[in-house]
Amino acid sequence: MANVVVVGAQWGDEGKGKIVDWLSERADVIARFQGGHNAGHTLVIDGKVYKLSLLPSGIVRGGKLSVIGNGVVLDPWHLVKEIAILREQGVEITPETLMVAENTPLILPIHGELDRARESGNAVAKIGTTGRGIGPAYEDKVGRRAIRVADLADRATLETRVDRALAHHDALRRGLGLPEVDRDALIAQLLEIAPSVLEYAAPVWKVLNEKRKAGKRILFEGAQGSLLDIDFGTYPFVTSSNVIAGQAATGTGIGPGAIDFVLGIVKAYTTRVGEGPFTAELNDADGQRLGERGHEFGTVTGRKRRCGWFDAVLVRQTCATSGVNGIAFTKLDVLDGFETLKICVGYELDGVALDYLPTAADQQARCTPVYEELPGWSESTEGARSWAELPANAIKYVRRVEELIQCPVALLSTSPERDDTILVTDPFAD
Ligand code: GDP
Ligand code: IMO
Numbered sequence: 001m002a003n004v005v006v007v008g009a010q011w012g013d014e015g016k017g018k019i020v021d022w023l024s025e026r027a028d029v030i031a032r033f034q035g036g037h038n039a040g041h042t043l044v045i046d047g048k049v050y051k052l053s054l055l056p057s058g059i060v061r062g063g064k065l066s067v068i069g070n071g072v073v074l075d076p077w078h079l080v081k082e083i084a085i086l087r088e089q090g091v092e093i094t095p096e097t098l099m100v101a102e103n104t105p106l107i108l109p110i111h112g113e114l115d116r117a118r119e120s121g122n123a124v125a126k127i128g129t130t131g132r133g134i135g136p137a138y139e140d141k142v143g144r145r146a147i148r149v150a151d152l153a154d155r156a157t158l159e160t161r162v163d164r165a166l167a168h169h170d171a172l173r174r175g176l177g178l179p180e181v182d183r184d185a186l187i188a189q190l191l192e193i194a195p196s197v198l199e200y201a202a203p204v205w206k207v208l209n210e211k212r213k214a215g216k217r218i219l220f221e222g223a224q225g226s227l228l229d230i231d232f233g234t235y236p237f238v239t240s241s242n243v244i245a246g247q248a249a250t251g252t253g254i255g256p257g258a259i260d261f262v263l264g265i266v267k268a269y270t271t272r273v274g275e276g277p278f279t280a281e282l283n284d285a286d287g288q289r290l291g292e293r294g295h296e297f298g299t300v301t302g303r304k305r306r307c308g309w310f311d312a313v314l315v316r317q318t319c320a321t322s323g324v325n326g327i328a329f330t331k332l333d334v335l336d337g338f339e340t341l342k343i344c345v346g347y348e349l350d351g352v353a354l355d356y357l358p359t360a361a362d363q364q365a366r367c368t369p370v371y372e373e374l375p376g377w378s379e380s381t382e383g384a385r386s387w388a389e390l391p392a393n394a395i396k397y398v399r400r401v402e403e404l405i406q407c408p409v410a411l412l413s414t415s416p417e418r419d420d421t422i423l424v425t426d427p428f429a430d
């Protein structure tokens with residue numbers, strides 16, 4: 001049976017949540033493998049809106065197993081809150097439908113504080129993070145001082161772990177002018193929340209390998225986007241995890257051979273939230289129009305997303321770094337009514353043509369876009385459910401994108417609604 005990895009192929013907010021929800025009808029297990037509640041995924045099902053940050057987007061469908069893998073950083077208080085909100089919306093969540101890997105590192109309140117203190121204290125260091133403690137939590141993971149889900153089960157272990165973490169954090173906090181951490185209060189807080197997390201704790205690597213052997217289909221759900229990847233993104237203006245498809249294996253404990261199809265989620269234009277280079281950014285009426293028609297405001301922080309034309313250079317690059325087999329092309333309807341559309345087909349750096357985004361930050365910032373112009377369309381594509389409903393110029397635009405990124409369209413999305421989706425190639429087909 002085929003297993004599919006979904007990754008964002010731009011700077012996030014490509015519509016991964018909608019596509020994962022749509023695809024999860026075909027899957028048995030849906031697993032998050034990186035990021036945390038910095039993600040914001042909006043699903044619309046028969047007009048009802050669901051907003052997810054930490055829980056896999058497959059959770060709204062009954063009869064599926066949702067999994068939070070070890071590659072995620074988990075804020076236990078946020079987990080409890082998000083479960084409560086979804087239950088109020090009628091979603092059933094039990095230890096049979098949700099599992100959290102025992103080796104998942106936790107986001108503590110001190111991580112959020114540190115994240116926000118760094119962002120507000122020093123304009124030079126500002127990344128424009130979501131302020132949710134993602135970076136500091138991953139730092140503790142690789143620094144071997146994280147508290148992990150399994151540590152919550154034993155008081156003595158938890159105390160040792162907290163002491164180890166605080167030896168680092170108190171020194172850091174003194175330097176930032178923050179008060180030292182109240183050790184006993186933190187331990188009490190963790191012991192209080194522990195049962196609400198431990199009821200979902202499981203050896204996820206084992207469960208997934210058993211499911212795979214039993215012929216179940218696994219859908220790996222990426223958060224963020226490949227250009228926010230800690231290695232391949234626009235460093236340092238990135239998130240603190242690997243976002244690209246290879247992370248699906250390490251972030252859940254299944255071998256890379258389990259991945260049969262990588263689906264890149266690609267928005268029909270470009271957006272980014274936070275600081276950092278953005279070659280095809282538009283600071284004009286076209287950019288404003290994209291933002292308004294696309295409702296480009298962050299789900300997590302409410303920030304306005306920066307908008308620009310479709311950048312084929314970037315997507316060709318991210319399709320390569322994730323080994324994308326096909327893309328889900330989303331928000332095509334947002335382009336309705338533009339007289340002409342532009343696609344960034346190359347960069348110019350100091351008079352030299354480039355067909356990829358260079359690594360050096362100063363070079364990234366100095367790249368200028370080379371555009372190709374295509375005719376727009378005046379008809380509406382909103383809600384289209386077949387190619388036949390698309391105007392000729394919209395099809396031409398999609399075909400040109402496929403050519404430029406060297407990757408075929410597998411799915412096409414024409415509105416936020418679950419079923420306003422055109423299937424070209426089934427990623428789960430054997
Ligand atoms: P994610 O983070 O990749 O899951 O994306 P977000 O949910 O943050 O942002 C995508 C937004 O676009 C959401 O509000 C979706 O409801 C919406 N959306 C998804 N697909 C489409 C589409 O094809 N057309 C339009 N107009 N909106 C879409
Ligand atoms: P989804 O899953 C868009 C951005 C932040 C910031 C940078 C680092 O909804 O696509 P962090 O809090 O992760 O340390 O912030 O990454 N960022 C996102 N941008 N969509 C996301 O998630 C994002 N998650 C983080 O804006 O620039």
Ligand code: MG
Nearest residue numbers: 013039040041
């Ligand atoms: Mg989002």
